[in-house]
Amino acid sequence: MAYTQQGFTERPRPVQIGLIGSGWMGAFHGESISRRVPGAVLAAVADPNLESATAVATQLGATKVTASAADIFADPEIDAVIIASPARFHAALITEAAAAGKHVFCEKPAAQDLAELDAALQAVDAAGVHFQIGFNRRYAADFRAAKKDIAGGLVGQPQLLRSLTRDPGTGSIGHAARIPAWTIFLETLIHDFDTLNWFNEGAEPVEVYAAADALVEPGLRNQGFLDTAVVTVRYSNGAIAVAEANFSALYGYDVRGEVFGSKGMVQAGRPTETTAVRYTAGGVSADTPRLNVELFREAYTDELVDFVEVVRARREGSQPPSYALSLTPVAADARRALAVALACIESVKNRAPVAVAPIAESAAGAPLVGAGGTKVGS
Numbered sequence: 001m002a003y004t005q006q007g008f009t010e011r012p013r014p015v016q017i018g019l020i021g022s023g024w025m026g027a028f029h030g031e032s033i034s035r036r037v038p039g040a041v042l043a044a045v046a047d048p049n050l051e052s053a054t055a056v057a058t059q060l061g062a063t064k065v066t067a068s069a070a071d072i073f074a075d076p077e078i079d080a081v082i083i084a085s086p087a088r089f090h091a092a093l094i095t096e097a098a099a100a101g102k103h104v105f106c107e108k109p110a111a112q113d114l115a116e117l118d119a120a121l122q123a124v125d126a127a128g129v130h131f132q133i134g135f136n137r138r139y140a141a142d143f144r145a146a147k148k149d150i151a152g153g154l155v156g157q158p159q160l161l162r163s164l165t166r167d168p169g170t171g172s173i174g175h176a177a178r179i180p181a182w183t184i185f186l187e188t189l190i191h192d193f194d195t196l197n198w199f200n201e202g203a204e205p206v207e208v209y210a211a212a213d214a215l216v217e218p219g220l221r222n223q224g225f226l227d228t229a230v231v232t233v234r235y236s237n238g239a240i241a242v243a244e245a246n247f248s249a250l251y252g253y254d255v256r257g258e259v260f261g262s263k264g265m266v267q268a269g270r271p272t273e274t275t276a277v278r279y280t281a282g283g284v285s286a287d288t289p290r291l292n293v294e295l296f297r298e299a300y301t302d303e304l305v306d307f308v309e310v311v312r313a314r315r316e317g318s319q320p321p322s323y324a325l326s327l328t329p330v331a332a333d334a335r336r337a338l339a340v341a342l343a344c345i346e347s348v349k350n351r352a353p354v355a356v357a358p359i360a361e362s363a364a365g366a367p368l369v370g371a372g373g374t375k376v377g378s
């Protein structure tokens, strides 16, 4: 026997990715790119902590390492970047990446206020690059299934929506003193706000009322640390939503979403790590996910598969993937969720309901997100 010769068409050059920030989330995204995302290569890693960048690059086979993201922006071989630095650097990094013509995947939040976000999105728009925000829940199989049901009319007219995040914990938060103020809204509940906006697509968040406290770490209340929050969001279609978060769920990482409407209800959120359930004399039990990268391993991978597919399509002048339902979270989605988070901060400060539109519009002068949900820089 001898091998027969196969004729292959030439494979397109893989998308060359530069990772900016190689901490917890960046290292996981880097691993996804190098091991689980077809058509992409982790080419470079940048982190001011050069030791961290070097360790991640070495482990994942990236050949270029630097302490400065500017080196990645200046590298003509890099097609796209993943920004996973702390949030306070995101807007400036998006701006620089776009100005250098790089497609951008940015972890949430895209910015810490709307003025800096709008400046960054202007740069994205001017450069005509793809911008995607890390709202990974959209890619989780159960959330996608729920979205399909909602879009198919299963729940009828949405009346009540719910989204919750309970981070796994031990009953105390070791690094709480180092967590920036308002993180619970800007970095945690922002996921829930996007889920609610996405589930209730076509409606705009109109008003929020938020209550928040330090119940896990009461000793840090006076420093402005908040670990527990509940938010009501009123939407332009009349639906009322509740989002809630706590930073220390002893039983594991708990993320759920729900839409209740005139015809029924759909829920998403996987309570156990696998579908294996133990039945013993002691009762029924199951393992629960303890880490975000356990619960959302596939979702974190799939958001990057989507990103790379769009970048490849744009680079090759072909049509980006088109989904039956809206999926890819783009600039308008980043902005809408951030506006809700910022309104929540005002609500907690004022102990009163806060209208979202004045906040969303004040930064931009002319809002980038129109009533019809115009996509910016998508």
Ligand SMILES: NC(=O)c1ccc[n+]([C@@H]2O[C@H](COP(=O)([O-])OP(=O)(O)OC[C@H]3O[C@@H](n4cnc5c(N)ncnc54)[C@H](O)[C@@H]3O)[C@@H](O)[C@H]2O)c1
Pocket (backbone or CB within 6 Å): 020, 021, 022, 023, 024, 025, 026, 046, 047, 048, 049, 052, 069, 084, 085, 086, 087, 089, 107, 108, 109, 134, 135, 136, 187, 292
């Ligand atoms: N989508 C999710 O579920 C999820 C989960 C966790 C974190 N995040 C987001 O990911 C981002 C990073 O969080 P993390 O938990 O990985 O933090 P981290 O502290 O573990 O890592 C941040 C890294 O960025 C580096 N860094 C600091 N300044 C930088 C700069 N100017 N340029 C490049 N790198 C810089 C730090 O040295 C560090 O290595 C945050 O925006 C966070 O909200 C998202």
